[in-house]
Amino acid sequence: MPKLRSEFLRVLTERGFVHQCTDAEGLDARAADGTITAYVGYDCTADSLHVGHLLSIMMLRWLQQTGHRPIVLMGGGTTKVGDPSGRDETRQLLSEAQIDANMASIKASFERFLTFGSGPTDAIMVNNADWLDSLAYIPFLRDFGRHFSVNRMLSFDSVKLRLEREHALSFLEFNYMILQAYDFLELARRHDCVLQMGGSDQWGNIVNGVDLARRIDQRELFGLTCPLITMSSGAKMGKTAQGAVWLNGDRLSPYDYWQYWRNTEDADVGRFLKLFADLPLDEIARLERLEGAEINEAKKILATAATALLHGRAAADAAAQTARETFEHGQAGTDLPTIEMARAELEQGPAAFALFCRSGLTASNGEARRLIKGGGARINDAPVSDEARSLSTDDINAEGYIKLSAGKKRHALVRIV
RNA sequence: GGAGGGGUGCCCGAGUGGUUAAAGGGGACGGGCUGUAAACCCGUUGGCUUAGCCUACGUUGGUUCGAAUCCAACCCCCUCCA
Numbered sequence: 001m002p003k004l005r006s007e008f009l010r011v012l013t014e015r016g017f018v019h020q021c022t023d024a025e026g027l028d029a030r031a032a033d034g035t036i037t038a039y040v041g042y043d044c045t046a047d048s049l050h051v052g053h054l055l056s057i058m059m060l061r062w063l064q065q066t067g068h069r070p071i072v073l074m075g076g077g078t079t080k081v082g083d084p085s086g087r088d089e090t091r092q093l094l095s096e097a098q099i100d101a102n103m104a105s106i107k108a109s110f111e112r113f114l115t116f117g118s119g120p121t122d123a124i125m126v127n128n129a130d131w132l133d134s135l136a137y138i139p140f141l142r143d144f145g146r147h148f149s150v151n152r153m154l155s156f157d158s159v160k161l162r163l164e165r166e167h168a169l170s171f172l173e174f175n176y177m178i179l180q181a182y183d184f185l186e187l188a189r190r191h192d193c194v195l196q197m198g199g200s201d202q203w204g205n206i207v208n209g210v211d212l213a214r215r216i217d218q219r220e221l222f223g224l225t226c227p228l229i230t231m232s233s234g235a236k237m238g239k240t241a242q243g244a245v246w247l248n249g250d251r252l253s254p255y256d257y258w259q260y261w262r263n264t265e266d267a268d269v270g271r272f273l274k275l276f277a278d279l280p281l282d283e284i285a286r287l288e289r290l291e292g293a294e295i296n297e298a299k300k301i302l303a304t305a306a307t308a309l310l311h312g313r314a315a316a317d318a319a320a321q322t323a324r325e326t327f328e329h330g331q332a333g334t335d336l337p338t339i340e341m342a343r344a345e346l347e348q349g350p351a352a353f354a355l356f357c358r359s360g361l362t363a364s365n366g367e368a369r370r371l372i373k374g375g376g377a378r379i380n381d382a383p384v385s386d387e388a389r390s391l392s393t394d395d396i397n398a399e400g401y402i403k404l405s406a407g408k409k410r411h412a413l414v415r416i417v
Numbered sequence: 418g419g420a421g422g423g424g425u426g427c428c429c430g431a432g433u434g435g436u437u438a439a440a441g442g443g444g445a446c447g448g449g450c451u452g453u454a455a456a457c458c459c460g461u462u463g464g465c466u467u468a469g470c471c472u473a474c475g476u477u478g479g480u481u482c483g484a485a486u487c488c489a490a491c492c493c494c495c496u497c498c499a
Binding site: 259262263266269292295299351362365366367369370373377387407 | 461493
């Protein structure tokens with residue numbers, strides 16, 4: 001590829017965001033010659049996005065940072081259909097009320113990454129239910145359905161995999177790619193959007209939109225996908241002890257989010273810094289060269305930078321501070337999850353395992369008992385050896401709380417009130 | 418609508434009347450080694466008031482001293498036919 005003229009594509013390429021592009025030269029020319037508008041779509045299948053969505057959010061962020069206009073498309077309409085990509089099973093059909101609630105809950109995540117408004121490069125948010133809900137079946141089929149070849153649709157991974165594995169694929173889901181293609185056309189017409197971005201699993205859907213716009217409007221659109229990010233060990237990103245790595249703070253606290261990045265594997269640090277932090281590339285190059293235990297410094301910088309992008313600088317610093325106190329000084333930082341217990345209850349000698357469960361460190365009393373048996377449970381940093389161990393006011397430490405630990409990394413505080 | 422195959426724990430998957438809370442693998446968690454890393458070794462992996470009890474093999478009933486395993490009906494998935 002010849003040297004890139006546009007800052008936008010240059011930044012994305014240098015940082016490792018680009019997997020495939022329908023026409024890199026053409027897109028580069030458009031982005032170099034003026035302001036372009038690009039979008040990424042997000043379905044409302046849960047009440048929070050997770051780290052898997054982060055890559056595309058960062059692409060929108062860099063788009064805006066390099067002088068272009070991002071559109072966040074909320075899939076209020078497409079969520080009613082359900083994307084079969086990457087799924088063995090039909091998605092559970094969500095009610096409109098659930099979809100609306102999810103959408104409202106997801107929206108907040110974008111506000112830290114993008115600047116919304118009405119200026120030329122301000123981000124806007126749209127909902128595809130606005131045009132999909134009112135489509136009339138027969139006119140839609142005649143105007144747009146005739147441009148889709150079933151032969152070709154069957155060859156797309158999202159469909160092919162289901163068929164090969166002999167799993168159910170409903171006609172409802174089969175329509176998803178058509179609707180996504182139509183979204184792109186609609187955004188091109190309404191907002192002069194010329195580029196759709198997304199994960200590599202969206203390539204087929206994106207290309208469909210590009211093709212549709214060329215056939216119907218003789219409009220030239222572009223598609224750009226980012227790679228599927230896996231950890232060096234081969235595992236997919238985004239799992240912690242508590243489950244998915246959610247972006248909403250009420251699903252996963254800023255402290256736990258910080259911890260997620262802090263525990264990045266050595267081999268991934270450089271790559272993740274480029275993708276998920278907004279540090280200058282020469283700074284990242286310096287951090288990447290750190291070896292052995294020194295690379296932990298890079299991990300802390302990654303964690304703080306990534307957390308700051310999502311939750312703000314103050315929350316990131318607080319998480320870093322708590323981590324320092326907890327791991328480097330053996331104290332308990334204030335950001336640790338905390339539960340409260342009445343003094344009267346403590347005086348009755350509650351079982352330790354029950355408290356581990358109540359604090360959220362374990363999912364059940366049985367799991368807490370097993371943790372104790374396995375030697376992974378500690379109270380005020382002292383290992384718990386007796387499964388029947390109960391707590392008393394003697395366990396309150398100098399600061400007025402009881403510190404519970406499950407393993408070396410997960411801690412919780414019991415504050416006595 | 419017809420014929421055949423199938424639905425097992427977080428996932429995959431063995432199990433065709435009792436010793437089955439259910440082999441094996443993956444994942445996850447804990448311990449060891451480390452650097453809050455990876456790799457490797459060990460352990461754990463339904464719930465509870467834990468020497469016991471309860472709930473569980475698509476659903477509901479039935480046979481039996483005893484069922485994930487046998488029978489019936491129903492629901493769902495796949496393949497082929499119409």
